[in-house]
Amino acid sequence: MKAWVIEGFGGVEKLRLSDVPEPAAAEGEVVVDVKMAGVNPVDRSTLSGRFDWIRPPFVTGAEFAGVISSVGAGVRGLSAGTRVLVNPKLFCGSCYYCLRGQESACLSNERMSRAPHIIGVSRQGGWRQKAEVPAMNILPIPEGLPTGEACTLGVDGATAWHLVKRSRPKPGEFVLVVGSTGGVGMFAVQIAKMYGCEVAAVVGSSEHAERLKKLGADHAINRNGQKVVEEVRRLTNNRGADVVLDPLGSATFEMSSSSLAPLGRYATCGTLTGTKAELSLLHLYSMQVEYIGSTTFSRADLSDALNAVARRKLIPQIDSKFRFDELPAAMRRLDEHGRFGKVLVELA
Ligand SMILES: NC(=O)c1ccc[n+]([C@@H]2O[C@H](COP(=O)([O-])OP(=O)(O)OC[C@H]3O[C@@H](n4cnc5c(N)ncnc54)[C@H](OP(=O)(O)O)[C@@H]3O)[C@@H](O)[C@H]2O)c1
Numbered sequence: 001m002k003a004w005v006i007e008g009f010g011g012v013e014k015l016r017l018s019d020v021p022e023p024a025a026a027e028g029e030v031v032v033d034v035k036m037a038g039v040n041p042v043d044r045s046t047l048s049g050r051f052d053w054i055r056p057p058f059v060t061g062a063e064f065a066g067v068i069s070s071v072g073a074g075v076r077g078l079s080a081g082t083r084v085l086v087n088p089k090l091f092c093g094s095c096y097y098c099l100r101g102q103e104s105a106c107l108s109n110e111r112m113s114r115a116p117h118i119i120g121v122s123r124q125g126g127w128r129q130k131a132e133v134p135a136m137n138i139l140p141i142p143e144g145l146p147t148g149e150a151c152t153l154g155v156d157g158a159t160a161w162h163l164v165k166r167s168r169p170k171p172g173e174f175v176l177v178v179g180s181t182g183g184v185g186m187f188a189v190q191i192a193k194m195y196g197c198e199v200a201a202v203v204g205s206s207e208h209a210e211r212l213k214k215l216g217a218d219h220a221i222n223r224n225g226q227k228v229v230e231e232v233r234r235l236t237n238n239r240g241a242d243v244v245l246d247p248l249g250s251a252t253f254e255m256s257s258s259s260l261a262p263l264g265r266y267a268t269c270g271t272l273t274g275t276k277a278e279l280s281l282l283h284l285y286s287m288q289v290e291y292i293g294s295t296t297f298s299r300a301d302l303s304d305a306l307n308a309v310a311r312r313k314l315i316p317q318i319d320s321k322f323r324f325d326e327l328p329a330a331m332r333r334l335d336e337h338g339r340f341g342k343v344l345v346e347l348a
């Protein structure tokens, strides 16, 4: 079978479409015929060598969905032919956090402060025609829901679900979403609306402003024409945003921080533009603001997001679909500004 193998660290030139042996379903695992895979910033990080304990050759791909083709010993309730979404979050099921349904903090992640414990990073992922997956990480896709839409939740949709929940939004609060046209952001806008919030989306063009409003955003602030902090003040009667959801890191931290209202919450799940930021402790205590970290999600988050999409309360936005043999082009699309939503790769 074919797989996109990372042959060394770097850019897409280090990916090679290769023949690899088909996986077998070990005890407690299933094999999934991959039908759709997402490309995500985390895959780019894996390819670049950020997780330098990974030894090439290695197959990444954290977000994928498909059809079960075989079932290992001891697996109950799953059978060949079932359409499934893979939950990439690896968890032990028995630590302090897993027992409380908080798999995102699972203690089995030895590198918790440096890397996510997910399929595609801690073990081989879905950029191949078949992938072996722990049965605990499988969710059947509700009938009628296209595999591509389900796939968008595997990394971004469920992460956004968890991120918004961690920021504790209340009905009527003002939520600013930074990076709102990205994989995480376009879900975050819609989920914040589900909480009954007034949502402002930071966008890069007037075309994206219109699309975000159609998705439910109350306001769109064009970062290329408007001063975001001033616009937030204007829209909130000079109070600021109760919640800022910003997965972009260094480049936008000061803007996001300055947009906060007294008692406001900044929540992040990523550092797309860099990991360092300067936090003023004076601002922290005098404004009584909170800085909240969030990463991955629980099984419940993924299941809730999947149900919300099946019930059309949450609509995934798919920017583009590429064929499997075009995966490097999909990665290049991920690098481009001006996308709207997810980039997917479809397998025959
Ligand atoms: N911890 C986790 O579990 C987890 C899970 C998923 C994602 N993440 C992280 O979350 C971050 C976002 O992921 P994503 O999939 O949403 O990325 P993405 O699809 O590439 O989206 C990036 C978004 O940021 C905007 N943007 C880029 N540079 C910007 C800048 N300098 N100022 C303002 N906006 C800017 C882009 O808009 P334009 O196209 O208009 O520039 C786009 O809307 C990444 O760092 C990713 O690793 C973390």
Ligand SMILES: [Zn+2]
Binding pocket: 091, 092, 093, 094, 095, 096, 097, 098, 099, 103, 105, 106, 107, 108
């Ligand atoms: Zn655990």
